[in-house]
Amino acid sequence: MPWIQENIPLAPFTTLGIGGPARYLAEISEESHVVDALAFAHGRSLPVFVLGGGSNILVADEGFPGLVLRIRVRGIRSADGDRPGIATVGAGEDWDTFVLWCVQRNWAGVECLSGIPGTAGGTPIQNVGAYGEEASEVILTVRAFDRSLQAFVELGNGACGFSYRSSVFNTSQRDRYIVLSVTYSLRVGGEPRIHYPDLQRYFTGKPETPSLGAVREAVRAVRASKAMLLVPGDPDCRSAGSFFKNPVVSEEDFLRITEAARSHQCMREGESLPRFRAPAGRVKVPAAWLIERAGFRKGYARGRAGLSTKHTLALVNRGGATAMEVLELMGEIQQRVYETFSVELTPEPVLVGFPGNQ
Ligand SMILES: Cc1cc2nc3c(=O)[nH]c(=O)nc-3n(C[C@H](O)[C@H](O)[C@H](O)COP(=O)(O)OP(=O)(O)OC[C@H]3O[C@@H](n4cnc5c(N)ncnc54)[C@H](O)[C@@H]3O)c2cc1C
Known part of the structure; x- marks a missing residue:
């Protein structure tokens, strides 16, 4: 399989910039690649790790002695006209790119999650949250490959078991699912959420309700002041x-x-x-x-x-x-x-x- 490489340093794929090599690394740009890559690992009795944007991991200095699946499935698709506010996003899509995409369409629900690094596929894993919003509030379904059933499955929001920084994906069913896309449900023309003290302070004295774009900029500015926004060279x-x-x-x-x-x-x-x-x-x-x-x-x-x-x-x-x-x-x-x-x-x-x- 030409898309499986050997001895690939993992540090460059992480925001900490730390960690040794993966014994094998497979770039998963199509759903079907998952099945072949897992068969490769199974045939060699290798452990498997699923990598998104590498923004929430610490890799050992010795690296990973198995197969890393780097999820690169891309694309943002909005549903047909009768279901406005619904979008399905490839798990390898950059999360903040999707947030911007929503804000530009005036779809509310993720503006406070602006500037969080990583992929869309990473958002259900620890139910990312910031400034009063959580991914679980907008996730409709998660499409994944189920390693137990050896089948592609679709999990509804309730099946994901979301709570603070937690879901079935990082607790009871850890390592079972490889997320391939996530469908989000946003509020078309909805008001931004300005519940968090940092954001309220930012908008103090400004008379009218800020636009989603203004909230996105505010969130990014607050994050930058705390080094919680990735700025090259910082x-x-x-x-x-x-x-x-x-x-x-x-x-x-x-x-x-x-x-x-x-x-x-x-x-x-x-x-x-x-x-x-x-x-x-x-x-x-x-x-x-x-x-x-x-x-x-x-x-x-x-x-x-x-x-x-x-x-x-x-x-x-x-x-x-x-x-x-x-x-x-x-x-x-x-x-x-x-x-x-x-x-x-x-x-x-x-x-x-x-x-x-x-
Ligand atoms: C500067 C900075 C600021 C941050 N701010 C926040 C914040 O405000 N709120 C917050 O919640 N988090 C924050 N994070 C953490 C991180 O960005 C999020 O947790 C993000 O969702 C991780 O996504 P990722 O694609 O980088 O996942 P990775 O770091 O690659 O992986 C994290 C975990 O998710 C699993 N995983 C990733 N993709 C998949 C997939 N497709 N299928 C199955 N499992 C998968 C991995 O196996 C691993 O267990 C921040 C990180 C940084 C560096």
Whole structure:
């Protein structure tokens, strides 16, 4: 199979720019390639990893000892006239290109997800979200190859089991599905959502409701100020975005964390612990706040790995960092946050090629 290559460095396919080679790599530009590539891996008893835009992974220094399927299926198709606002997007399509496509048509629902790197196929995996919107709110169906049934399947929104940074794709059914396209349902002519404090501040004093395009620009500007927008040449962008999920806790645990913050003198007089509402009466606590108050400042360096100079939640490759160095920094942060607040931070990026994670 000419489209399967051997010993291909993976670092250039990741936003962290870290990781050794893939034993084999297959570029999947057509759905049918998946079947042949999986047969190739099966025949050689190779593990398989599905790669999108590489913006949410940390690849081991040793690389991946199996077959990497790099999903390149492209195309954005809108449904026929009787179903306005519906679009089916190839899993390998750049996500932000699709967001722009929607904004230009005045279709609301993804404008706050502007500037998130990666592919459309990556959006259902961890149910990407930002600035008050989540992919799960607009995903209608996901077309995938089901490795258990050995068949192409279509999953409705309910079957995807979406919650905060989670779906069946990264939990109970991990590694089962290879997403090939996603159908989104947008609100034609809908109003933008400006619920998030950063966005509300951006538009303070501006009289009329901003257009979807204005919200897209605002989101990108806010993201750029936090190095959460990929800007070529900016070393703060050699990251996987937020490295930890925001802990979602009970009201009782929230009070306990507040108490711990007070007793460790992590809060100023009159200050309260920041909180966001989460489903089922739970509370989302910003991981960045916990990291900062546990004693890490922006730009903190540990060898060639470090924290972004603009955001404590982004671990960056300061230049030539190894995966092991990033893991050591991750461990240091987790330990100090745990010692200070008794909160376990869960990493967001997927670990690839590490023992136990293949
Ligand atoms: C600067 C920066 C900012 C970010 N900001 C945000 C943010 O605001 N919100 C947010 O939620 N995320 C954010 N991220 C994380 C990341 O961009 C998203 O999670 C994105 O959806 C990952 O898509 P990807 O195509 O790059 O997936 P990859 O990184 O290639 O893969 C991630 C996981 O998804 C799986 N996967 C990818 N494609 C497929 C497929 N077609 N079929 C099956 N499995 C697949 C992989 O196997 C892997 O397990 C950010 C990352 C960076 C670098």
